[in-house]
Amino acid sequence: MAEQAGAGGAKVMRPKEAVVMGAGVVGVATALALQSYGVAVTLIDRGEPGMECSYGNSGAISPGSVAPLALPGILKTVPGMLLDQDGPLSIAWKHFPKAASWLVAFAQSAEPRRVAAAAARLNDLYHGAVDAHETMAQRLGVPELFIRQGHLHLYPDAAAAEKDAMGWKLREQYGYQVEQLDRAGIEALEPNAPQGYAYGRFLADHGTILNPLRYVQAMVDAFVRRGGTLARAKVRALHITPDGWAVKTGDAALDKQRWTQVVVAAGAWAPQLLRPLGMLLPVESQRGYHAQFAGAQHLVGRTVVLADKKVFIAPMEGGLRVGGTVEIAGLKAPPNPRRAAGIERIARTAFPALAQHQAQHWMGHRPCLPGSVPVVGHIDSIPGLWLAVGHGHLGLTGSLPTAQRIATGMCGPQALPFWQLRTAG
Numbered sequence: 001m002a003e004q005a006g007a008g009g010a011k012v013m014r015p016k017e018a019v020v021m022g023a024g025v026v027g028v029a030t031a032l033a034l035q036s037y038g039v040a041v042t043l044i045d046r047g048e049p050g051m052e053c054s055y056g057n058s059g060a061i062s063p064g065s066v067a068p069l070a071l072p073g074i075l076k077t078v079p080g081m082l083l084d085q086d087g088p089l090s091i092a093w094k095h096f097p098k099a100a101s102w103l104v105a106f107a108q109s110a111e112p113r114r115v116a117a118a119a120a121r122l123n124d125l126y127h128g129a130v131d132a133h134e135t136m137a138q139r140l141g142v143p144e145l146f147i148r149q150g151h152l153h154l155y156p157d158a159a160a161a162e163k164d165a166m167g168w169k170l171r172e173q174y175g176y177q178v179e180q181l182d183r184a185g186i187e188a189l190e191p192n193a194p195q196g197y198a199y200g201r202f203l204a205d206h207g208t209i210l211n212p213l214r215y216v217q218a219m220v221d222a223f224v225r226r227g228g229t230l231a232r233a234k235v236r237a238l239h240i241t242p243d244g245w246a247v248k249t250g251d252a253a254l255d256k257q258r259w260t261q262v263v264v265a266a267g268a269w270a271p272q273l274l275r276p277l278g279m280l281l282p283v284e285s286q287r288g289y290h291a292q293f294a295g296a297q298h299l300v301g302r303t304v305v306l307a308d309k310k311v312f313i314a315p316m317e318g319g320l321r322v323g324g325t326v327e328i329a330g331l332k333a334p335p336n337p338r339r340a341a342g343i344e345r346i347a348r349t350a351f352p353a354l355a356q357h358q359a360q361h362w363m364g365h366r367p368c369l370p371g372s373v374p375v376v377g378h379i380d381s382i383p384g385l386w387l388a389v390g391h392g393h394l395g396l397t398g399s400l401p402t403a404q405r406i407a408t409g410m411c412g413p414q415a416l417p418f419w420q421l422r423t424a425g
Contacts, residue, residue, distance in 0.1 A: 050216030290323030
């Protein structure tokens, strides 16, 4: 089985070539990292890089999010969330039979001992992510995309915050400084903070990417300028031959190529590629939605979280982005307009000034494992196969550390992390 986040990669000689499948932020960062250490990399995706989950996320760089999604007591909250029309959780009952085993495993992962182990692994992976992304944005020539203004979590009162006590204790356990704020303190940071929120918790050392798509595109541009190969094709199958790894895409030139190493970073679509290899990876799409209001980014100055609604608000280059919800409905079902409308209602209630702004809606697939810990590393039983899958809601945060793990595992220890190298030249 693959090593999970926090474990060391397999010891192999530096390969001459590798193929990375999936051009979201995790796959693109991995391609750039391998290239930075001298590997000739082919990056394959069926569409434009960054246009899936990476396109619509909230831009949060949140290394303090060490608490897994399943915490003790989670099952008690599920009925209430499902009954709330605008609640943070929705399950499409047609998909329930397929998702049942994942949901059972998710509930089992809330056992305290498993939560503690998951938090340790997540902290090990995400620690240092803010500095890494700040340096990467500078190296790529897009420093304006990164801000370190912290994350402000808002609650109606201290009693509401106490419901999230375990998550906050885990943050503090791993050294994250949490400032408690009253309404005056909240307004000092965010003058337009929604009414009805009298208690805040502030993580000053967190960051935000103001345009995740443009950030991914800057990585891709650097990768291609330095000789990397970007191929747009749908990978239908992946198999190993006596000459190395082969992919089946329908593109004759690609299908003839062979690689000694392959990295699967295909997000929620990874299980489809791995199943024929005998791997059953329990990834479920937690479909997320956002509503973006053009021209309204001035309403907040940083990532703001309405914790009771499980909604993230961020000042994007193109407007105010309000995102959240977990919808379990699989990969094939069309977007549910009711979920997007619910996000929009929450946003308009929180910020009356949005009455003058129209909203654009988006839905994407977050690749989630039951225990919230991504699989990052080499599959010991299958030579040359590496996974970077299952980052859930934290793909942007974990992208650079994950890429470094894969590159170090494949190429050996390095003097500098790849984001400190001349990635944009």
